[in-house]
């Protein structure tokens with residue numbers, strides 16, 4: 001029985017990131033009977049449209065924090081808001097999506113509060129002693145560990161897709177109560193300032209980190225992603241890439257999968273013209289089913305592929321897409 | 328750049344780069360029963376993206392002209408190799424914090440030791456800039472840079488794909504999952520760099536020879552005034568309770584395209600229920 005606080009990540013438009021609802025589900029399990037799930041909304045974006053869906057997912061209170069002139073997208077600012085909200089809510093567990101920004105913010109939160117942190121968690125539960133224990137893969141996805149957080153508060157950053165989001169079992173879930181807070185941010189949090197910010201173009205595709213299916217292109221595409229895009233359309237997949245493809249400018253940097261890019265663990269990963277370098281594998285090795293299409297039978301990606309085709313992606317992909325479309 | 332660009336009142340700029348010694352990413356890495364990385368020596372190396380950190384620091388130093396780059400590493404005996412590598416890549420001097428009580432540190436223990444080392448260096452001559460890699464590519468937590476900036480009370484500019492220094496201001500461009508940003512801050516500051524920041528130079532024979540003459544100072548926790556109870560396994564805020572290699576993938580299929588492989592793959596995917604009707608985007612709701 002405890003209060004679990006969930007950071008309600010949202011886009012610059014105010015649209016809630018879908019995976020936040022998965023966190024609300026995890027939070028309900030951790031809070032237990034009689035416990036509570038609180039949300040933390042940071043920024044001036046309109047919160048009202050998100051309230052019904054948060055209520056349906058068991059969030060009873062939303063702390064809506066504004067930071068005056070301080071830009072809450074600066075992670076030191078966010079860190080101070082987290083300290084304020086954890087104190088205000090009395091939360092013993094803080095959950096947030098495992099993004100670069102959130103890692104930075106919780107690092108500072110942890111310095112301020114002494115909290116222990118697990119990042120990139122694929123699952124979170126309580127052990128017999130009531131400790132928060134998180135599962136994560138390490139060493140480029142080749143090992144699975146379970147990590148207990150020994151502190152109160154405990155912080156866990158959870159990967160998208162960790163659990164399916166579940167609505168609460170009620171006919172008319174209540175709207176969360178909103179508690180507005182203006183946080184007085186210290187001068188030190190704003191010493192680095194945002195000079196320029198360009199938000200990504202909205203796309204019709206699912207979020208790469210959260211997608212059920214990911215279709216990935218590498219150098220073998222030679223910059224032509226049309227066959228991959230067509231396959232992604234049929235599968236409702238996100239499109240990802242290797243660092244070579246993003247460095248070449250064939251697709252945006254946000255599409256890079258790997259150790260220094262996005263980590264994905266979809267049910268289905270399809271890589272075409274991807275060699276399977278260890279840096280890339282680190283970001284996808286925990287995927288459910290791995291399919292690889294590569295013209296080189298020696299390509300290392302075949303070592304980890306459940307289904308490998310030695311062939312030309314420009315022949316195999318259109319045929320695959322056509323066969324799926326014809327179903 | 329003026330000779331007084333740094334925040335200190337000495338001419339030039341003093342840069343500290345933090346580097347980590349990790350098992351080679353290309354080797355078979357394993358965790359022990361205690362959940363710690365097995366370090367059997369031999370196939371360790373500098374954390375790759377820390378080479379980008381060293382390169383960024385050395386390039387800034389070259390631009391400034393009058394500048395010093397000091398490397399700090401924390402870890403067992405062979406961690407000195409990472410410091411040596413950084414010296415070969417152009418750093419001027421190194422500090423190796425070597426102490427049995429450091430073993431088992433989490434990100435916050437490591438950050439506390441690094442912070443103490445930077446403070447000690449700063450006590451002699453002020454440090455203008457701390458540079459780190461964006462993440463340890465072994466654990467990938469990315470917590471150390473933010474924790475270190477907080478402990479040193481420095482503005483943080485992280486994940487830099489591009490770093491520039493002018494008139495005592497440091498500016499970085501960074502690519503986030505959903506946006507690209509340009510951040511700027513006055514020195515002193517902390518910067519973490521991504522592998523996009525630069526192409527690390529190759530340590531040629533001349534550089535390797537030059538590095539041999541560069542000093543590596545070894546320090547203990549006592550030298551740094553760090554209480555051993557606050558770091559290492561004793562101070563860790565998380566504990567690995569279980570570690571297991573992921574089971575190998577079984578029933579793997581590898582075929583050569585005979586002209587029908589695409590169609591057969593479609594059937595294989597459908598059979599395994601891996602093809603779902605295109606779902607609405609899950610990136611955002613509402």
Ligand SMILES: Cc1cc2nc3c(=O)[nH]c(=O)nc-3n(C[C@H](O)[C@H](O)[C@H](O)COP(=O)(O)OP(=O)(O)OC[C@H]3O[C@@H](n4cnc5c(N)ncnc54)[C@H](O)[C@@H]3O)c2cc1C
Pocket residue numbers: 217218219220221241242243244245256257258259260261262272273274275276277278279280283293294295296299311312313314375376522
């Ligand atoms: C510090 C560091 C961090 C890095 N981080 C990342 C990261 O996060 N993500 C990442 O992806 N990389 C990363 N890299 C780069 C990584 O090491 C590899 O260089 C990269 O992943 C290779 O990309 P690729 O598979 O597209 O290209 P290549 O390795 O060149 O492979 C291309 C493949 O395409 C195949 N091919 C060519 N034509 C066809 C065709 N017509 N049909 C089918 N197959 C074809 C070839 O056989 C080949 O196997 C990092 C590197 C470093 C040093």
